[in-house]
Amino acid sequence: MEAWIEAMFSQTFVDEAIDRFGIQKIGVKKLGDFENYVFEVEEKNTSWILRFTHSSHRTIEEVKSELVWVNHLYDEGAHVARAYPSKYNKMIEIFSSENGQFFACLFNKVPGRAVKVDDPIFGSPLFEAWGKEIGKLHDISMRNQVSVKRQRWDAGDLLQFDRYLSKTEDARIIIEGKRLIEEIQTFHETGKTFGLIHSDVHYGNFHFDGKSIHLFDFDDSMYHYYISDIAIPVYYAVWQKCGTASLTERSTFATEFLSSFLKGYREEVHVSDEWLKTIPYFLRLRDFELYTVFHKKFDVELMSVKEKGMLDGIRSRLMRSEIIAKPAFEELKNRIENT
Numbered sequence: 001m002e003a004w005i006e007a008m009f010s011q012t013f014v015d016e017a018i019d020r021f022g023i024q025k026i027g028v029k030k031l032g033d034f035e036n037y038v039f040e041v042e043e044k045n046t047s048w049i050l051r052f053t054h055s056s057h058r059t060i061e062e063v064k065s066e067l068v069w070v071n072h073l074y075d076e077g078a079h080v081a082r083a084y085p086s087k088y089n090k091m092i093e094i095f096s097s098e099n100g101q102f103f104a105c106l107f108n109k110v111p112g113r114a115v116k117v118d119d120p121i122f123g124s125p126l127f128e129a130w131g132k133e134i135g136k137l138h139d140i141s142m143r144n145q146v147s148v149k150r151q152r153w154d155a156g157d158l159l160q161f162d163r164y165l166s167k168t169e170d171a172r173i174i175i176e177g178k179r180l181i182e183e184i185q186t187f188h189e190t191g192k193t194f195g196l197i198h199s200d201v202h203y204g205n206f207h208f209d210g211k212s213i214h215l216f217d218f219d220d221s222m223y224h225y226y227i228s229d230i231a232i233p234v235y236y237a238v239w240q241k242c243g244t245a246s247l248t249e250r251s252t253f254a255t256e257f258l259s260s261f262l263k264g265y266r267e268e269v270h271v272s273d274e275w276l277k278t279i280p281y282f283l284r285l286r287d288f289e290l291y292t293v294f295h296k297k298f299d300v301e302l303m304s305v306k307e308k309g310m311l312d313g314i315r316s317r318l319m320r321s322e323i324i325a326k327p328a329f330e331e332l333k334n335r336i337e338n339t
Contacts, residue, residue: 001034001035001037001297002296002297004099005054005056006033008097008098008100009037009052009097009102013052013095013102013104014028014037014039014050014052016095017050017052017095017104018041018050020086020087020090020093020104021048021050021084021086021087021093021104021106022086022087023041023043023048023106024043024044025041025042025043026042026043026044027041027042028040028041028042029042031049034297035053035057035219036051036052036053036054036057036219037052037102038050038051038052039051046108046109047109048084048106048107048108048109049081049106049107049108050104050105050106051104051105051106051107051219052095052102052103052104053102053103053105053219054097054100054101054102054103055101055102055103056100058103058219060092060094060101060103061149062149062150063092063103063105064091064092064149065148065149065150066148066218066219066221067083067091067092067105068146068148069146069148069150069196069218069221070082070083070107070218071083072140072144072146073137073140076140076144077136078133078136078137078140078215079110079133079136079212079213079214079215080110080137080214080215080216080218081107081108081109081110081214081215081216081217082107082108084106084107084108085106086106091105092104092105093105107216110206110207110214110215110216111207111209111214112206112207112208112209112210112212112213112214113207113208113209114203114204114207115203115206115207115208117203117237117240117241121208121210122203122241123260124260126208126213127237127257127260127261127264128261128263128264129208129211129212129213129264130201130203130206130213130233130261130264131230131260131261131262131263131264131265131266132212132264132265132267132268133206133213133214133264134198134201134229134230134233135264135265135266135267135268135269136268137197137215137229138195138197138229138268138269139268139269141195141196141197141226142191142192142195142226142269145191145195145196146196148196150196150221150222150223151222151223152222152223152224153199153222153223153224153225153228154181154184154185156222156289158288158289158292158293158296159177159181159288159289159292160292161173161177161178161288161292162174164292164295164296165291165295172319173288173291173315173318173319176288176318180281180284180288181285184225184281184282184285187225187278192226193226193227194223194224194225194226195223195224195226196221196222196223197221197222197223197224197225197226197228197229198215198218198220198221198229199220199221199222199224199228199229199232200217200219200220201215201232201233202232202233202235202236202237203233203236203237203240204236205217225278225282226271227271227275227278227279227282228282228285230258230261230262230265230271230276230279231279231282231286232282232286233257233261234254234258234261234279234283234325235324235325237253237254237257238250238253238254238257238324238325239324241253243313243324244313247322247325247326250324250325251325251326251327251328252328253325254324254325254326254327255327255328255332258276258279258327258332259332259335259336262276262332263336266336273329273333276329276332277329279327280323280326283323283324283325284323286324287314287318287323287324288318290314291311291314291315294310294311294314
């Protein structure tokens with residue numbers, strides 16, 4: 001979290017929000033503070049997720065829209081964290097600060113457990129379930145496009161390269177990033193290719209119960225190409241599983257991942273081979289977005305060794321015009337046809 005926002009946040013907000021949502025707490029644990037403040041609040045027989053979003057990050061209309069869509073997905077049978085109202089029947093409780101406001105929301109804690117890349121279950125059955133749940137989301141979005149106020153992908157803050165990057169040191173990255181955005185903007189937008197998506201379905205944003213994945217953190221939901229919701233899982237699975245390996249090794253893993261992922265995805269909705277071949281564009285786009293995130297959220301001169309290594313890896317790829325992985329689409333097509 002940016003330091004100026006951190007300076008305004010208070011434990012008093014947490015205590016007051018717990019009261020407003022009518023929770024009889026027996027324990028509170030902080031889970032995260034990167035884009036939002038997230039807490040797990042325990043009651044006797046259940047656990048809740050309490051989230052605070054600063055108004056500099058999302059407008060109240062954007063947060064309202066997120067909650068409307070999440071509950072629509074839940075009602076349609078998707079495995080997602082549902083949003084609940086406060087005891088005053090408000091979906092969002094507002095806390096004023098010196099500069100802006102914090103919007104508090106409450107979600108149920110989804111079943112299952114978190115998964116890490118070194119976990120024995122990080123393999124084909126999980127990847128297939130991952131694809132199936134995203135396919136289910138896309139099917140719902142395609143069939144019942146809920147009109148909510150969320151940004152388009154190309155209006156996102158993380159694509160404002162001139163705002164966060166150095167115009168001298170990062171000049172080439174800025175130029176290449178803008179060029180990539182312009183190229184993706186030429187892709188066709190239809191009801192079957194473009195709509196409201198989660199936009200950040202990495203393994204840290206779901207739990208797995210052994211059969212199904214249960215999604216949460218729809219904070220980044222936006223209007224985007226559906227194919228991006230396929231590329232993002234590939235990106236993070238590769239980055240965390242074998243990010244320091246050679247491009248050949250990373251690409252081999254990406255092909256294997258997609259083979260299982262698409263088996264599940266295509267049980268819910270069709271995606272053409274032509275659209276699958278656009279995945280590299282969206283893998284590269286995520287590198288640009290993450291490069292911006294590091295410069296927005298951190299003082300790069302004060303980063304830890306691990307953080308600096310991650311940033312250097314992304315910068316190295318961008319400077320070489322190399323993507324994180326090149327899935328073998330012909331091999332992938334043959335695998336899918338033979339299963």
